[in-house]
Amino acid sequence: MTDRHGSHGPDHGLERLIFFSDAVFAIAITLLIIEVHVPELEGSATDAQWIAALFHLFPSFSAFALSFIVIGAIWTSHHATLSMLSQFDRSLIWPNMLMLMAIAFLPFSTALLSRGSLSIVPYVFYSASLLIAALLKTRLTLVALRPELISSGVPQQAVVVERRLAWVMPIVSAAAVILSAFVAQWGMLALLGIPIARRLPFFRRPDF
Amino acid sequence: MTDRHGSHGPDHGLERLIFFSDAVFAIAITLLIIEVHVPELEGSATDAQWIAALFHLFPSFSAFALSFIVIGAIWTSHHATLSMLSQFDRSLIWPNMLMLMAIAFLPFSTALLSRGSLSIVPYVFYSASLLIAALLKTRLTLVALRPELISSGVPQQAVVVERRLAWVMPIVSAAAVILSAFVAQWGMLALLGIPIARRLPFFRRPDF
Amino acid sequence: MTDRHGSHGPDHGLERLIFFSDAVFAIAITLLIIEVHVPELEGSATDAQWIAALFHLFPSFSAFALSFIVIGAIWTSHHATLSMLSQFDRSLIWPNMLMLMAIAFLPFSTALLSRGSLSIVPYVFYSASLLIAALLKTRLTLVALRPELISSGVPQQAVVVERRLAWVMPIVSAAAVILSAFVAQWGMLALLGIPIARRLPFFRRPDF
Amino acid sequence: MTDRHGSHGPDHGLERLIFFSDAVFAIAITLLIIEVHVPELEGSATDAQWIAALFHLFPSFSAFALSFIVIGAIWTSHHATLSMLSQFDRSLIWPNMLMLMAIAFLPFSTALLSRGSLSIVPYVFYSASLLIAALLKTRLTLVALRPELISSGVPQQAVVVERRLAWVMPIVSAAAVILSAFVAQWGMLALLGIPIARRLPFFRRPDF
Numbered sequence: 001m002t003d004r005h006g007s008h009g010p011d012h013g014l015e016r017l018i019f020f021s022d023a024v025f026a027i028a029i030t031l032l033i034i035e036v037h038v039p040e041l042e043g044s045a046t047d048a049q050w051i052a053a054l055f056h057l058f059p060s061f062s063a064f065a066l067s068f069i070v071i072g073a074i075w076t077s078h079h080a081t082l083s084m085l086s087q088f089d090r091s092l093i094w095p096n097m098l099m100l101m102a103i104a105f106l107p108f109s110t111a112l113l114s115r116g117s118l119s120i121v122p123y124v125f126y127s128a129s130l131l132i133a134a135l136l137k138t139r140l141t142l143v144a145l146r147p148e149l150i151s152s153g154v155p156q157q158a159v160v161v162e163r164r165l166a167w168v169m170p171i172v173s174a175a176a177v178i179l180s181a182f183v184a185q186w187g188m189l190a191l192l193g194i195p196i197a198r199r200l201p202f203f204r205r206p207d208f
Numbered sequence: 209m210t211d212r213h214g215s216h217g218p219d220h221g222l223e224r225l226i227f228f229s230d231a232v233f234a235i236a237i238t239l240l241i242i243e244v245h246v247p248e249l250e251g252s253a254t255d256a257q258w259i260a261a262l263f264h265l266f267p268s269f270s271a272f273a274l275s276f277i278v279i280g281a282i283w284t285s286h287h288a289t290l291s292m293l294s295q296f297d298r299s300l301i302w303p304n305m306l307m308l309m310a311i312a313f314l315p316f317s318t319a320l321l322s323r324g325s326l327s328i329v330p331y332v333f334y335s336a337s338l339l340i341a342a343l344l345k346t347r348l349t350l351v352a353l354r355p356e357l358i359s360s361g362v363p364q365q366a367v368v369v370e371r372r373l374a375w376v377m378p379i380v381s382a383a384a385v386i387l388s389a390f391v392a393q394w395g396m397l398a399l400l401g402i403p404i405a406r407r408l409p410f411f412r413r414p415d416f
Numbered sequence: 417m418t419d420r421h422g423s424h425g426p427d428h429g430l431e432r433l434i435f436f437s438d439a440v441f442a443i444a445i446t447l448l449i450i451e452v453h454v455p456e457l458e459g460s461a462t463d464a465q466w467i468a469a470l471f472h473l474f475p476s477f478s479a480f481a482l483s484f485i486v487i488g489a490i491w492t493s494h495h496a497t498l499s500m501l502s503q504f505d506r507s508l509i510w511p512n513m514l515m516l517m518a519i520a521f522l523p524f525s526t527a528l529l530s531r532g533s534l535s536i537v538p539y540v541f542y543s544a545s546l547l548i549a550a551l552l553k554t555r556l557t558l559v560a561l562r563p564e565l566i567s568s569g570v571p572q573q574a575v576v577v578e579r580r581l582a583w584v585m586p587i588v589s590a591a592a593v594i595l596s597a598f599v600a601q602w603g604m605l606a607l608l609g610i611p612i613a614r615r616l617p618f619f620r621r622p623d624f
Numbered sequence: 625m626t627d628r629h630g631s632h633g634p635d636h637g638l639e640r641l642i643f644f645s646d647a648v649f650a651i652a653i654t655l656l657i658i659e660v661h662v663p664e665l666e667g668s669a670t671d672a673q674w675i676a677a678l679f680h681l682f683p684s685f686s687a688f689a690l691s692f693i694v695i696g697a698i699w700t701s702h703h704a705t706l707s708m709l710s711q712f713d714r715s716l717i718w719p720n721m722l723m724l725m726a727i728a729f730l731p732f733s734t735a736l737l738s739r740g741s742l743s744i745v746p747y748v749f750y751s752a753s754l755l756i757a758a759l760l761k762t763r764l765t766l767v768a769l770r771p772e773l774i775s776s777g778v779p780q781q782a783v784v785v786e787r788r789l790a791w792v793m794p795i796v797s798a799a800a801v802i803l804s805a806f807v808a809q810w811g812m813l814a815l816l817g818i819p820i821a822r823r824l825p826f827f828r829r830p831d832f
Binding site: 429447509521 | 642643646647649650651653654655656657658660662665667668669670671673674675678688689692693696699700703707829
């Protein structure tokens with residue numbers, strides 16, 4: 001059912017979709033910390049042992065921070081895309097649900113990444129799971145930004161930029177997959193492409 | 209208390225019920241990943257060992273995906289049913305709460321399913337827990353779709369289809385219970401009946 | 417800051433308080449299932465071994481169901497109380513926060529209860545934690561139902577009944593504490609006093 | 625995109641930011657209990673053994689309560705700050721996201737604190753993680769309370785007090801870091817500075 005003429009106003013169905021998505025994003029992003037395990041030290045451990053144990057968690061802390069920022073970036077993009085719509089449409093539900101499935105999967109990939117392995121497999125797996133999440137977000141963007149759903153107050157230029165931006169993360173994640181097959185964790189540096197791209201005028205969102 | 213003449217407008221109580229339900233759905237669907245455990249490998253494990261360990265998680269990954277889609281389908285149906293109402297009514301609270309209890313239970317059934325057992329018990333238990341969740345959702349639909357609660361903008365035909373759809377998942381889940389008693393995990397294939405049924409004209413939701 | 421004359425309308429601050437509370441309720445109620453652990457059986461375990469293992473979880477399942485219903489009942493009461501207000505007031509924040517702390521603690525008490533102990537301690541501890549949560553909810557009700565905060569559409573009789581209802585759960589929980597000191601898990605039967613009391617005319621909420 | 629002239633009214637983007645933040649706060653605050661582990665006792669353990677085991681959890685219970693109150697205080701402050709705005713602005717997203725990262729990290733610091741160590745490291749680490757969360761909240765306050773974003777109904781005096789209050793928690797947390805380097809857990813007493821400061825007229829929020 002579209003809520004086009006429903007009693008809750010034009011965007012009630014859309015609000016519930018956004019609400020449910022925000023809750024999944026928030027849970028996935030907060031669950032990341034569960035995978036960082038407190039060091040198992042005796043009550044009598046010395047300061048030096050505690051400091052060593054916490055330094056040993058460095059891969060876990062950096063995997064937490066990286067995934068928090070990546071999920072935060074996807075949420076930001078989801079927020080920007082869906083705020084352009086004035087209309088709920090049933091065709092949004094499943095592309096959104098599958099994207100959320102990829103987001104909900106990321107705490108697992110992050111836990112894998114935080115093992116600090118010598119093998120390239122966890123790094124390739126992690127960046128591949130980002131690639132899948134990014135592609136599903138791109139698909140949602142393309143399904144959502146249809147003229148009949150877009151709010152009349154949104155200028156055409158903003159829609160064009162939003163569609164362009166939808167390709168930044170898939171391309172950068174694909175680069176991370178390839179790079180990490182050669183240089184393991186250093187492949188993650190490809191993700192710096194996201195903030196860099198966002199600074200280019202080509203990807204600047206117009207104010208409106 | 210109905211909010212019929214309350215200061216928050218006609219549907220404030222309904223919004224809080226929907227909000228709470230969405231949060232429970234979102235948490236249950238995201239907690240599914242917690243049951244997928246990262247392989248315990250040494251830091252020095254080879255690529256081949258990592259790949260083997262990840263392949264070994266295949267039952268976990270497929271149980272995660274299956275339950276995500278099933279809970280997603282129940283959420284979608286909950287969204288469609290409650291968006292037809294304009295009125296909160298206290299009689300909705302407990303049927304909704306019991307349905308949420310069955311939803312919150314599904315991460316346990318999913319963890320059972322992901323053990324990849326040779327016994328039929330986990331598969332029968334899993335599909336029985338889906339059946340209970342589905343029946344409680346059906347009961348909620350029947351309680352909710354009463355003429356005095358339905359928004360005046362909703363055509364009678366949409367209500368009729370919604371009631372029909374409410375029976376698809378209980379029937380399909382009952383089939384999965386019976387089938388999995390004979391063929392274990394293959395009984396889950398009965399769940400494909402949900403997307404198939406949804407494509408039949410008999411179950412097509414009218415636009416309005 | 418009260419939102420009394422704010423730009424978001426009279427109840428925006430109240431909505432955020434309710435929203436945050438609902439999220440805490442929803443997480444606490446859904447986390448209950450995390451404490452129910454999947455049996456550790458070999459892949460080759462027989463049907464009979466699985467069935468025995470699941471029967472062995474009976475105390476866990478019943479603790480899950482009991483706590484789900486109790487938290488659900490407190491949520492229902494929170495919903496009814498706060499829907500009477502039209503006004504946010506800073507004085508609501510900390511009584512609400514402390515009540516939420518007691519709610520967030522319940523998954524721990526529930527895990528204790530599900531150990532199926534022969535000692536009375538887990539049962540007394542569990543019912544004492546319910547008593548604390550119930551008393552903190554009662555305190556919130558008394559702080560919230562002040563004439564200057566209540567919506568003008570709410571009849572005096574509804575407020576009177578709401579205040580009375582606020583004492584049902586503390587009294588019943590106190591009975592459960594005392595009873596469980598003598599009869600361990602059977603003390604939980606005192607909680608049946610909640611649905612029984614709710615059926616008495618003395619506690620009937622008027623429609624309005 | 626600012627929603628300045630969007631179809632959802634002036635503050636829809638702001639509401640989604642608040643909503644997402646509330647969900648992260650709620651999850652972080654409720655996850656704290658997961659780190660309190662139920663004692664592993666035999667079914668035949670005596671009452672005295674259960675009571676001893678629960679007393680042994682005292683550091684866990686007090687770490688849970690402390691962090692619940694601290695996160696609750698940051699939420700309250702976030703609520704007060706953002707309720708002064710009428711305008712969403714993209715510049716709020718990342719300061720808010722980084723603050724949420726520090727909040728989501730607190731269940732880890734809390735678990736560290738609850739180990740009841742003889743070393744000062746867990747206490748310094750915990751108060752340092754509070755300091756970082758507090759500084760990121762202060763930065764968000766400074767970014768948010770810009771004249772062009774503040775709702776026209778908010779008096780200048782309220783904004784001045786809100787900015788002052790933003791420095792209480794960083795100063796108190798810095799004191800806790802320093803103190804706990806000397807007196808371990810007793811350094812946490814510095815946090816009592818928060819409720820004390822809030823009672824000074826200098827920090828009193830004006831009604832409006």
